[in-house]
Amino acid sequence: MRKSFKTLALLVVACVTFGLMSGCGGNGSNDGAVANKSINEGDEVQKSETAKDDRGGQTVPGVFKKYDPPVEISISTAIKQEDFRNGDTLENNPLTRWMLDNMGVKLSYKWVLADQNDAFNTKVRLALASGDELPDVMYINDLVVMDELIKSGKIESVDEAYEKYASERTKQTFDKNAVVWNQVTSDGKRWGLPTIADPVVGDVVMWVRQDWLDAVGMKAPTNVAELDAVLAAFKKKFPDKTPLAVAGKSLLTWWMGDTQFMFGTSQPMTWNEDSSGKLQYGSIQPGIKGALTKLNDFYNKGYMGKEFGTNDEMQASSLFTSGNAGIIFGAGWMGGWPLNETAKNVPGAVVKAYPLPSGADGTVGRHGSKLSYGSYVFRKGFDHFDAIFYYWDTTLGRALEDPNSPFAAGMAEGYDYVMKDGKPDWKDIPNGASAAIQQFALLDPGAAPGMIEGPAIYERVASGKKDNIYEQKLAENTEPLVIEGNMAAYSQPGIDRTDLFNGASTKTMTDKWSLLFKSETETFLKIIYGKASPGEFDTFVEKWKENGGEQITKEVNDWYQSTKRG
Amino acid sequence: MEPIRAKWNWKTNWPLHFMLLPSVILLFIYSYIPMFGIIIAFENYKSYSGFVHSEWVGLDQFRLLFNDSRVTEIIGNTLFISLGKMVLGWIVPLAFALLLNEVRHMAIKRIIQSFVYLPYFISWVILGAILTDMLSPSGIINQGLKALHIAPVFFLGDNDWFRITLIGSDVWKEFGFGTIIYLAALAGVNPALYEAAEIDGASRWRQTWAVTVPSILPVSVIIATLSLGNILNGGFDQVYNLINPLVSAKGEIIDTYVFDMGLRQGAFSFSTAVGLFKSVVSVILITITYRMAAKFANYRIF
Numbered sequence: 104m105r106k107s108f109k110t111l112a113l114l115v116v117a118c119v120t121f122g123l124m125s126g127c128g129g130n131g132s133n134d135g136a137v138a139n140k141s142i143n144e145g146d147e148v149q150k151s152e153t154a155k156d157d158r159g160g161q162t163v164p165g166v167f168k169k170y171d172p173p174v175e176i177s178i179s180t181a182i183k184q185e186d187f188r189n190g191d192t193l194e195n196n197p198l199t200r201w202m203l204d205n206m207g208v209k210l211s212y213k214w215v216l217a218d219q220n221d222a223f224n225t226k227v228r229l230a231l232a233s234g235d236e237l238p239d240v241m242y243i244n245d246l247v248v249m250d251e252l253i254k255s256g257k258i259e260s261v262d263e264a265y266e267k268y269a270s271e272r273t274k275q276t277f278d279k280n281a282v283v284w285n286q287v288t289s290d291g292k293r294w295g296l297p298t299i300a301d302p303v304v305g306d307v308v309m310w311v312r313q314d315w316l317d318a319v320g321m322k323a324p325t326n327v328a329e330l331d332a333v334l335a336a337f338k339k340k341f342p343d344k345t346p347l348a349v350a351g352k353s354l355l356t357w358w359m360g361d362t363q364f365m366f367g368t369s370q371p372m373t374w375n376e377d378s379s380g381k382l383q384y385g386s387i388q389p390g391i392k393g394a395l396t397k398l399n400d401f402y403n404k405g406y407m408g409k410e411f412g413t414n415d416e417m418q419a420s421s422l423f424t425s426g427n428a429g430i431i432f433g434a435g436w437m438g439g440w441p442l443n444e445t446a447k448n449v450p451g452a453v454v455k456a457y458p459l460p461s462g463a464d465g466t467v468g469r470h471g472s473k474l475s476y477g478s479y480v481f482r483k484g485f486d487h488f489d490a491i492f493y494y495w496d497t498t499l500g501r502a503l504e505d506p507n508s509p510f511a512a513g514m515a516e517g518y519d520y521v522m523k524d525g526k527p528d529w530k531d532i533p534n535g536a537s538a539a540i541q542q543f544a545l546l547d548p549g550a551a552p553g554m555i556e557g558p559a560i561y562e563r564v565a566s567g568k569k570d571n572i573y574e575q576k577l578a579e580n581t582e583p584l585v586i587e588g589n590m591a592a593y594s595q596p597g598i599d600r601t602d603l604f605n606g607a608s609t610k611t612m613t614d615k616w617s618l619l620f621k622s623e624t625e626t627f628l629k630i631i632y633g634k635a636s637p638g639e640f641d642t643f644v645e646k647w648k649e650n651g652g653e654q655i656t657k658e659v660n661d662w663y664q665s666t667k668r669g
Numbered sequence: 670m671e672p673i674r675a676k677w678n679w680k681t682n683w684p685l686h687f688m689l690l691p692s693v694i695l696l697f698i699y700s701y702i703p704m705f706g707i708i709i710a711f712e713n714y715k716s717y718s719g720f721v722h723s724e725w726v727g728l729d730q731f732r733l734l735f736n737d738s739r740v741t742e743i744i745g746n747t748l749f750i751s752l753g754k755m756v757l758g759w760i761v762p763l764a765f766a767l768l769l770n771e772v773r774h775m776a777i778k779r780i781i782q783s784f785v786y787l788p789y790f791i792s793w794v795i796l797g798a799i800l801t802d803m804l805s806p807s808g809i810i811n812q813g814l815k816a817l818h819i820a821p822v823f824f825l826g827d828n829d830w831f832r833i834t835l836i837g838s839d840v841w842k843e844f845g846f847g848t849i850i851y852l853a854a855l856a857g858v859n860p861a862l863y864e865a866a867e868i869d870g871a872s873r874w875r876q877t878w879a880v881t882v883p884s885i886l887p888v889s890v891i892i893a894t895l896s897l898g899n900i901l902n903g904g905f906d907q908v909y910n911l912i913n914p915l916v917s918a919k920g921e922i923i924d925t926y927v928f929d930m931g932l933r934q935g936a937f938s939f940s941t942a943v944g945l946f947k948s949v950v951s952v953i954l955i956t957i958t959y960r961m962a963a964k965f966a967n968y969r970i971f
Contacts, residue, residue: 234719247934255716255717351913353913409805410807410823413913621921634915
C-alpha cells in the first residue's frame with residue numbers, strides 16, 4: 104500500500120512537472136506577417152555614364168573582375184520555406200551557380216537555422232556574447248540587433264566601399280531614398296546596406312463588396328460622410344450583417360481590417376516631422392480625438408459589430424470573406440489573399456478596391472509602408488565589397504526594370520519562371536511557381552522608389568500594357584485583384600505618413616514603451632466603445648507625456664539628429 | 670515510525686549510480702550552468718559586452734518592476750487570476766473525480782472521462798480563436814443567454830467578466846487532467862476499507878467521507894503544493910491569445926508584460942529580473958506549503 108502510493112506520488116510529480124514545462128512553451132508573435140519583400144517597380148533606367156558589361160551588372164568601370172580562382176563568401180539563413188528542385192541544395196542552386204559562373208564567388212553557409220522563435224537574432228546575440236566569428240554577410244531585420252551589432256565593433260562600415268564600388272544607379276537609388284540610411288547610421292558612419300521597400304505596395308486601400316453597393320444603388324464613398332451613408336444603407340439592407348469589418352484586438356491601424364483612413368493626416372502610431380522638423384508621436388496629436396469620436400459614432404450606429412475589439416486581423420478579414428461584411432480596409436495585396444476567397448465562398452460576390460476616403464477632419468492620409476525591411480551587414484575585415492556591389496547592382500536591375508538584367512525573367516529558372524521556345528513563361532512551371540528561392544539570394548536590394556518616371560508598373564499593367572518583360576511577368580504571375588488593389592493605392596500618391604523612426608528602441612523606450620503603448624490602445628478602444636468619453640484622450644496625452652513619453656520624444660529626436668551626416 | 674535506512678552498498682550498487690550519471694551530467698549542463706546567467710538581472714546586459722563586461726546596475730531592474738504603479742497592477746492581476754485558477758483547479762477535479770468514482774457503469778465512466786480530458790490537448794492558440802467566437806456578443810453562448818432572457822455579456826471585452834472567463838475556461842480545459850490523477854488515487858484505495866465500512870453500516874455518503882476523502886487527501890495536498898509554485902504564472906498562452914486592449918487593465922499578467930519587454934523591446938535584464946523574482950517567490954511558497962503538508966497531511970516527498 105505504502106509502496107504503491109509512493110509510485111503514484113512520483114507519477115503525480117512527473118505529470119505536474121511535465122504539465123508545467125509544456126505550459127511555458129511560448130508561442131511566437133505573428134507580427135512579421137507583413138514582411139513581404141516588395142517586388143519590381145520602375146520604368147526605363149536612367150541613363151548613366153557607368154559602363155555596362157556583358158553580364159548585365161554595373162559597377163564603377165573596371166573595378167569588378169571575376170574572381171579566378173573563386174573566393175568564398177560565408178552567409179547565414181533562417182529558412183522560412185524550403186523548396187529546392189531538380190536536386191538543388193542550399194549551396195548549389197541556380198543562384199549560387201550564377202554567382203560562381205559569373206563572379207567567381209562561392210557561397211557557403213556559416214549558420215543554417217529554422218525561422219522560428221527569433222532563432223536568427225538569438226544566434227547573432229550569442230555569437231556577439233561569446234566572441235564567435237560572424238558570417239561575412241548577414242541580413243538583419245531587427246533594429247535592436249542592428250544597434251547591438253554596430254556597438255559591438257564587429258561589423259564593417261560600408262562608407263568607403265560604397266564610394267569606391269557602388270554603381271551610379273545604385274547611388275542614385277539611395278540618394279532618392281536617403282532616409283533608409285538612418286537605420287544603419289551611427290557616429291556619422293553607415294554600418295550596412297539597407298534594403299528599400301516599395302512605398303506603396305502594402306499601403307491600405309478600401310475593399311468594397313461591389314454587389315452590395317449596387318444593391319443599395321450607391322457609389323463608392325470618397326469622404327467620411329459618404330462612407331457613413333453607405334454603411335447606413337448596408338445596415339438597413341442587410342440588418343444581420345456587419346457593414347464594416349474592423350480588427351481591434353492588437354492595433355487599429357494595421358494590415359487588415361484597420362481604420363487608419365479615419366485619422367487623415369494625423370496618423371497614430373507613427374513618428375512624423377512637425378513644422379520645425381522635429382519628430383512627434385502621431386497618437387498624441389490633437390487630430391486623433393476627432394477621429395476617435397467619429398469611430399465611436401460608427402460603433403454606436405452598429406456599423407462595426409459589438410465584438411470588433413476582440414477580433415484580430417484574421418477574424419476581421421474572415422468576416423469579409425465569408426460574406427458577412429461590406430467594407431474592409433487593408434493592403435492592396437489582400438486581393439490575392441485572403442479576399443480572393445470571397446467570390447468562392449459567396450456566389451455572386453464582387454470585390455473591388457477603391458482609394459481611401461477622407462477621414463474625420465476631411466484630410467486623406469495613411470500610414471504608408473515601412474521604409475525598409477532590413478539591412479545587410481558585413482563582418483569586420485570582410486574585403487570582397489566589389490563583389491557585393493556588383494551583385495547589388497545586378498539584382499537592383501530588377502527593380503529598375505532593366506531589360507538587360509540577367510534576372511529580368513526571374514531569379515531562378517524552374518522556380519519562378521521557365522524558358523519555353525526561347526521565351527520566359529511564368530505560368531506553366533512544373534510543380535508550380537515558387538518564390539521561395541528568393542530568400543536565399545545573397546542580396547536583395549528591394550525596390551527603387553522614385554527611379555522610374557511616369558506611372559508605376561501596377562498602373563501600366565492594369566491599363567493593359569505589356570511592353571517590357573517586367574510588365575509581362577507581373578501581368579502573368581499576379582492575381583488581377585492584387586493589381587487592382589495596388590493600383591488603388593498608387594492612385595493616391597503623397598498621402599503616406601511614413602514612420603520616420605527606424606532606429607533601435609531608445610533607453611526610456613525599452614523601459615516604458617510597453618506600458619505606454621498599452622495605455623494608448625486601451626484608451627483608443629475605450630473611446631470607440633463609448634466606455635470612456637473623448638475627453639479621456641486629453642488625460643491620456645498628459646499621462647503619456649508624464650510617464651516617459653516626453654523623455655522618449657526627446658531621445659527619438661536625439662537619435663534623428665544623430666543620423667544626419669555632415 | 671522512523672523508516673529504516675539500509676546501509677548503502679557501493680560495491681553492489683555502483684551500476685545504478687552509473688546509469689544515473691548521464692542524466693546528472695545533462696541536468697548539470699542544461700539546468701545548473703545556465704543559472705549563472707541570473708547575473709544579467711543585476712546588469713544592463715548588452716550582447717556585445719557579454720555577461721562579464723555589461724554595466725552593473727545592482728537592483729535597478731527590480732526597481733523598474735516595483736516602482737511603477739501600473740506594474741503593481743499587473744502583479745495584482747496575476748495573483749487574482751492564478752489564485753482563482755489554483756483554487757478552482759484544485760476543487761473541481763477533486764469533486765468531479767469523487768462523483769465519477771460513484772458511477773458504476775464502466776463504459777459511461779470511461780466515456781465521460783475521455784470527454785472531459787479532451788480539451789486538455791487543444792492548444793490555447795486554437796482555443797483562443799474558438800472562445801473568441803463562442804463568447805462574442807453575437808456568439809453561441811450569448812444567443813443561449815438571450816433565449817433565457819438574460820442580458821448579453823461581452824465576456825472578453827468587459828473588465829470584470831474577462832478574469833472570470835479566464836479562470837473558468839482554464840478550469841474547463843485542465844480539470845480532466847486533474848481528474849485522472851485523482852481517479853488513479855481512488856483506484857488505489859484498498860477495497861477492504863469499503864467492505865469494513867459497509868459491515869459497520871456506513872452509508873455511501875459516510876463511506877465517501879470516512880474512507881475515500883482521507884485516502885486521496887495526500888495526493889490532493891501534493892497537487893496543491895506543487896501548484897502553489899505557479900502563483901505568479903497567470904498562464905501566458907491563454908492570456909496572450911485572449912487579451913485585447915479593452916481588458917488590458919485587468920487582464921494583463923506578468924508573463925505577457927515580460928514577453929513584450931523582453932522580446933519586443935529587447936530588455937533582457939529586466940525580463941531576467943522578473944523571472945528571478947518569480948522563481949524566488951515560488952521557491953519560498955513551495956517550501957512553506959511543503960512543510961505544512963508534511964505537518965498536517967504527514968506527507969513527505971524527500
